[in-house]
Amino acid sequence: xxxxxxxxxxxxxxxxxxxxxxxxxxxxxxxxxxxxxxxxxxxxxxxxxxxxxxxxxxxxxxxxxxxxxxxxxxxxxxxxxxxxxxxxxxxxxxxxxxxxxxxxxxxxxxxxxxxxxxxxxxxxxxxxxxxxxxxxxxxxxxxxxxxxxxxxxxxxxxxxxxxxxxxxxxxxxxxxxxxxxxxxxxxxxxxxxxxxxxxxxxxxxxxxxxxxxxxxxxxxxxxxxxxxxxxxxxxxxxxxxxxxxxxxxxxxxxxxxxxxxxxxxxxxxxxxxxxxxxxxxxxxxxxxxxxxxxxxxxxxxxxxxxxxxxxxxxxxxxxxxxxxxxxxxxxxxxxxxxxxxxxxxxxxxxxxxxxxxxxxxxxxxxxxxxxxxxxxxxxxxxxxxx
Amino acid sequence: xxxxxxxxxxxxxxxxxxxxxxxxxxxxxxxxxxxxxxxxxxxxxxxxxxxxxxxxxxxxxxxxxxxxxxxxxxxxxxxxxxxxxxxxxxxxxxxxxxxxxxxxxxxxxxxxxxxxxxxxxxxxxxxxxxxxxxxxxxxxxxxxxxxxxxxxxxxxxxxxxxxxxxxxxxxxxxxxxxxxxxxxxxxxxxxxxxxxxxxxxxxxxxxxxxxxxxxxxxxxxxxxxxxxxxxxxxxxxxxxxxxxxxxxxxxxxxxxxxxxxxxxxxxxxxxxxxxxxxxxxxxxxxxxxxxxxxxxxxxxxxxxxxxxxxxxxxxxxxxxxxxxxxxxxxxxxxxxxxxxxxxxxxxxxxxxxxxxxxxxxxxxxxxxxxxxxxxxxxxxxxxxxxxxxxxxxxxxxxxxxxxxxxxxxxxxxxxxxxxxxxxxxxxxxxxxxxxxxxxxxxxxxxxxxxxxxxxxxxxxxxxxxxxxxxxxxxxxxxxxxxxxxxxxxxxxxxxxxxxxxxxxxxxxxxxxxxxxxxxxxxxxxxxxxxxxxxxxxxxxxxxxxxxxxxxxxxxxxxxxxxxxxxxxx
Numbered sequence: 001x002x003x004x005x006x007x008x009x010x011x012x013x014x015x016x017x018x019x020x021x022x023x024x025x026x027x028x029x030x031x032x033x034x035x036x037x038x039x040x041x042x043x044x045x046x047x048x049x050x051x052x053x054x055x056x057x058x059x060x061x062x063x064x065x066x067x068x069x070x071x072x073x074x075x076x077x078x079x080x081x082x083x084x085x086x087x088x089x090x091x092x093x094x095x096x097x098x099x100x101x102x103x104x105x106x107x108x109x110x111x112x113x114x115x116x117x118x119x120x121x122x123x124x125x126x127x128x129x130x131x132x133x134x135x136x137x138x139x140x141x142x143x144x145x146x147x148x149x150x151x152x153x154x155x156x157x158x159x160x161x162x163x164x165x166x167x168x169x170x171x172x173x174x175x176x177x178x179x180x181x182x183x184x185x186x187x188x189x190x191x192x193x194x195x196x197x198x199x200x201x202x203x204x205x206x207x208x209x210x211x212x213x214x215x216x217x218x219x220x221x222x223x224x225x226x227x228x229x230x231x232x233x234x235x236x237x238x239x240x241x242x243x244x245x246x247x248x249x250x251x252x253x254x255x256x257x258x259x260x261x262x263x264x265x266x267x268x269x270x271x272x273x274x275x276x277x278x279x280x281x282x283x284x285x286x287x288x289x290x291x292x293x294x295x296x297x298x299x300x301x302x303x304x305x306x307x308x309x310x311x312x313x314x315x316x317x318x319x320x321x322x323x324x325x326x327x328x329x330x331x332x333x334x335x336x337x338x339x340x341x342x343x344x345x346x347x348x349x350x351x352x353x354x355x356x357x358x359x360x361x362x363x364x365x366x367x368x369x370x371x372x373x374x375x376x377x378x379x380x381x382x383x384x385x386x
Numbered sequence: 387x388x389x390x391x392x393x394x395x396x397x398x399x400x401x402x403x404x405x406x407x408x409x410x411x412x413x414x415x416x417x418x419x420x421x422x423x424x425x426x427x428x429x430x431x432x433x434x435x436x437x438x439x440x441x442x443x444x445x446x447x448x449x450x451x452x453x454x455x456x457x458x459x460x461x462x463x464x465x466x467x468x469x470x471x472x473x474x475x476x477x478x479x480x481x482x483x484x485x486x487x488x489x490x491x492x493x494x495x496x497x498x499x500x501x502x503x504x505x506x507x508x509x510x511x512x513x514x515x516x517x518x519x520x521x522x523x524x525x526x527x528x529x530x531x532x533x534x535x536x537x538x539x540x541x542x543x544x545x546x547x548x549x550x551x552x553x554x555x556x557x558x559x560x561x562x563x564x565x566x567x568x569x570x571x572x573x574x575x576x577x578x579x580x581x582x583x584x585x586x587x588x589x590x591x592x593x594x595x596x597x598x599x600x601x602x603x604x605x606x607x608x609x610x611x612x613x614x615x616x617x618x619x620x621x622x623x624x625x626x627x628x629x630x631x632x633x634x635x636x637x638x639x640x641x642x643x644x645x646x647x648x649x650x651x652x653x654x655x656x657x658x659x660x661x662x663x664x665x666x667x668x669x670x671x672x673x674x675x676x677x678x679x680x681x682x683x684x685x686x687x688x689x690x691x692x693x694x695x696x697x698x699x700x701x702x703x704x705x706x707x708x709x710x711x712x713x714x715x716x717x718x719x720x721x722x723x724x725x726x727x728x729x730x731x732x733x734x735x736x737x738x739x740x741x742x743x744x745x746x747x748x749x750x751x752x753x754x755x756x757x758x759x760x761x762x763x764x765x766x767x768x769x770x771x772x773x774x775x776x777x778x779x780x781x782x783x784x785x786x787x788x789x790x791x792x793x794x795x796x797x798x799x800x801x802x803x804x805x806x807x808x809x810x811x812x813x814x815x816x817x818x819x820x821x822x823x824x825x826x827x828x829x830x831x832x833x834x835x836x837x838x839x840x841x842x843x844x845x846x847x848x849x850x851x852x853x854x855x856x857x858x859x860x861x862x863x864x865x866x867x868x869x870x871x872x873x874x875x876x877x878x879x880x881x882x883x884x885x886x887x888x889x890x891x892x893x894x895x896x897x898x899x900x901x902x903x904x905x906x907x908x909x910x911x912x913x914x915x916x917x918x919x920x921x922x923x924x925x926x927x928x929x930x931x932x933x934x935x936x937x938x939x940x941x942x943x944x945x946x947x948x949x950x951x952x953x954x955x
Binding site: 033041120137156157159167169171176178224227228230231232233234235260261262263264265 | 441443444445446447451452453454455456868869871873875876879
C-alpha cells in the first residue's frame with residue numbers, strides 16, 4: 001500500500017521527522033533495521049539546540065530523569081593546562097542514546113506514526129529519476145513499499161544516501177569515535193570534559209561525560225588521518241591516553257570498563273550540504289551533518305529531521321515532490337544549522353589544530369572562569385574577537 | 387572496394403591504432419560480479435581487478451576486533467578470494483552469478499577451468515576461503531567450497547561440444563590423477579586429441595586411491611571423469627607405462643605429459659619394522675579400497691576392536707585414522723612430532739577426526755615397534771622438545787627419559803610419499819612434460835590440478851609455437867577508490883547456517899559421505915553474505931575499444947562502450 005512518507009532510520013533525525021509528520025496528520029511509516037530500543041555508540045551529550053524539540057515532544061522530563069545535566073565544559077590542552085567554563089542553569093545533558101532515541105520514537109508513535117523495526121532498507125525505488133519508495137528485507141522477504149516522499153536517515157553507513165550519491169568519504173571530514181562506560185573515574189568534575197592530544201596532530205580528543213560522581217561515558221574522537229598516523233587500533237587509544245597523559249592516568253588509572261568499547265563512523269561537515277533530490281531528503285549522519293569540532297550531531301540531526309518534516313508537509317499539500325519543491329529543506333537547514341556550524345568551526349581552529357592557541361585561551365580566561373560563571377560560548381566569542 | 391579494406395593506422399599518444407578508437411569500454415562496478423572473463427579475453431590487458439576496502443576501524447561493529455588503519459588498508463588491498471584459487475577460478479564470480487540466478491554461467495565459469503566442480507566442492511582445501519575478506523575482517527569466511535558443491539549438484543552437464551578437435555597434434559598423458567586429468571581437460575578444450583594412460587582400472591589416481599569415500603564418494607569422481615570421456619578424451623586404463631612403453635608413446639604422440647604422482651610410500655624402518663600389522667598409509671588405503679580384506683574382517687591381519695596407532699599429523703594421517711575407526715578399531719591414536727599450529731593437517735580435518743574419537747598425541751616421536759615375533763604389541767615413543775624442518779626433512783630434538791610404550795595392534799605410517807625415480811630419466815627430452823606431485827612434491831589436490839593446467843599451457847604453447855600468457859599471471863589486484871568502501875555495519879544481519887553433516891555417532895559406522903550438500907535456503911543465505919569486494923576495471927589508457935568484453939560478459943548490462951569525444955581521438 002502506498003504511503004505518504006517513509007522515514008528510513010529511527011535515530012534522532014528519523015524519529016524527529018516522523019514525530020513532526022505524524023503530528024501534522026501525515027501518513028508516515030518509520031522503519032529501522034535494528035530491534036528497539038537499541039544501543040548506539042555516542043557521547044550521549046544532548047546540547048541546547050535539541051532541548052526545545054524534546055520539550056515539544058513532551059519527553060524532556062524523562063530525559064532529565066534518566067540523564068545527568070553537566071554544569072559546564074572543562075577543556076584540557078595537550079600541554080595539560082585546563083580551564084573549567086560553567087554554564088547556567090546547566091550545560092549538556094548526558095543521557096544514554098538507547099533511552100533518548102527510544103523516547104523520541106515513542107513520541108512519534110504516540111503522535112500517530114507507524115513504526116516497523118527489523119526492517120532493513122536495501123535501496124530506494126527510483127522511477128524516471130524520481131524516488132518512489134523503498135525496497136527492503138522485512139520478515140525474511142524482499143518487499144517494496146511505495147511512497148510520495150522518502151526521508152533517508154539511515155545513519156553513518158547509509159546505503160540509501162550512497163545510492164543517490166549524497167555520501168562523503170573525505171578523509172579530512174571522516175572521524176571515528178569510540179566510547180565505553182567506565183566506573184571508578186577519579187577526580188571527575190561535574191562538567192563535560194575534553195582532553196586534547198597533539199600526539200598525532202591535528203588529531204582529536206578524549207571526552208568524559210559524567211553520569212554520576214565516579215561513572216562516566218568516556219570516549220575518543222579522532223580524524224581518519226590522525227588515526228592512520230597513530231598506527232593504533234581505535235580501542236587502544238584508551239590505553240594510550242591512560243598510560244601517556246597525566247589526566248588520563250588520574251581519570252582512568254583505577255577505572256573499570258562496564259561492558260565493551262564500541263565505535264562508530266562520524267561523517268562531518270563544515271557547512272550545510274545539498275541533501276535532497278526528486279522525492280527524497282537526507283537527514284542526520286546519512287547526510288554528513290556532524291559538526292567537525294566537537295563531533296556533535298544529535299542536535300543537528302534533530303533540526304534536520306524537523307526541517308525535512310516541515311518541507312514534506314508543504315510538498316504533500318502542493319502534491320509536488322520534485323527537487324524544486326523540496327528546495328525549502330536546504331533553506332531551513334541554512335537558517336537553523338549554519339549558526340551551529342559557524343560557531344563550532346571557529347572553535348575547531350584553535351581547539352584541534354593549534355595547542356598554543358588553546359593555551360593562550362586558557363591563560364586568558366582561567367582567572368575569570370574561576371571567579372565567575374564564564375560560559376564557553378561567551379569566552380569563545382571574546383577570544384575570537386581578539 | 388579496395389579503399390574500404392585498407393586499415394587505417396592512426397597514431398595517438400605515441401601508440402598506433404589499427405582502427406580509429408571511437409569508443410571505450412566502461413564497467414559498471416555496482417553490477418560487475420568479478421568473474422574475470424573479460425580480463426582474460428581482453429587482447430591488450432586493459433582490464434584488471436580492483437578490491438574494495440572493507441572498513442574495520444571501530445570496535446564492537448563486527449565480531450572480529452577492529453584493526454589499525456594501515457592494517458585495514460593492507461588486508462583490503464592484498465587479499466581476495468580471486469587470487470586465492472590456484473586454478474584461477476573467481477569464487478566471487480560464480481557465487482554472484484548464482485545469486486543473480488545465472489546457474490549455467492556460474493557452472494561454466496568453474497568448468498572452464500577444471501573438470502572437477504563436484505570433486506573440488508568436496509575435498510578442496512579451499513585456499514580461497516582463507517583469503518575471504520569477510521573472514522579476515524568481519525566474522526566468518528564464506529563457505530565457498532560448499533557453495534561450489536551446491537552448484538555442482540544443481541547443474542549437471544555442460545552443453546555444446548567443449549572438446550572440439552582443431553589441431554592435428556596428439557598428446558599422451560601418463561597418470562589419470564588430478565594433475566593429469568586437469569591437463570587433459572585443458573588440452574582437449576584447446577583442440578588436441580588427448581589420451582590418458584593409467585595403470586589402475588579406474589581413473590582418478592589419488593582421488594580414489596588416497597581419499598576415503600566418506601570424504602569423496604567414488605561415484606562423484608566417476609561421473610566427472612565420465613563426462614570427460616563422453617566429450618572425447620580417450621582413456622587407456624589398466625595400462626602400465628614402463629620405460630619400454632614410454633618409447634612407444636614418444637614415437638606416437640607429439641607430447642607426453644608425465645603426471646604419475648607420488649606412488650611410493652616413505653617408510654620409517656624403525657627397529658621392529660618386520661612385525662606384522664605395520665602398513666604405510668598407501669598400503670592400508672589400497673587394502674581398504676580394493677582388497678577389502680580389512681573392511682570389517684577380523685582375524686586376518688587386522689584385529690577388530692584393536693588399538694590402532696597412526697604415525698603422522700597430516701591430512702593423510704587424519705584420513706587413515708578415520709578409516710581405521712570405521713573399520714572397527716577400539717581406539718585410534720595419531721602420533722605426530724609437531725605441536726599446536728605446527729600440526730600439518732588443516733584445522734577442520736583435526737576437528738572432524740577428534741569429533742569422531744581420534745586421539746592426537748602432539749610432540750611425540752616413534753622410536754621402535756615392540757612385540758614378540760610376529761605379533762605387534764606396541765609402539766615406543768619419546769617426547770620431542772623441538773623440531774627443525776630442513777628441505778622437507780624433519781630433525782627432532784628429543785627429551786631423554788621420556789620414553790613410553792603405547793599399545794598397538796596395527797600401525798599406519800602416514801609420513802609422506804615420493805615419486806617413482808624412474809621418471810627422472812626423461813628430464814631434458816623436449817617432448818616430455820611433468821606435472822603434479824611427481825614434479826613438485828606438493829600433496830594438495832588443487833595444487834596438483836593447477837600444475838596440470840600449467841603443463842597443458844606449456845604444451846599448447848610449444849605445439850602452437852606461441853607464448854600465451856598464463857591467465858594466473860594477469861591476476862593482479864589493486865585498491866578501489868575510497869567511494870567503493872564496504873561497511874560491515876550494514877551487513878551484519880546476514881544469516882549463516884552451519885554446514886550440514888552426518889552426526890558423529892552415525893557416521894563412524896559406515897563409509898558414507900560425512901559432509902552433506904546445502905539446501906536451497908542455506909545456499910541462498912550463504913551467497914548473500916558475499917561482500918562483493920572485487921570488480922573489474924578498464925584502464926582507459928590501454929583500452930582500444932574493440933568491444934570483446936561487452937560480448938563475452940556473462941551477466942549483461944555490466945560493460946558499456948562509451949564514445950570517445952572527438953578531441954580525445
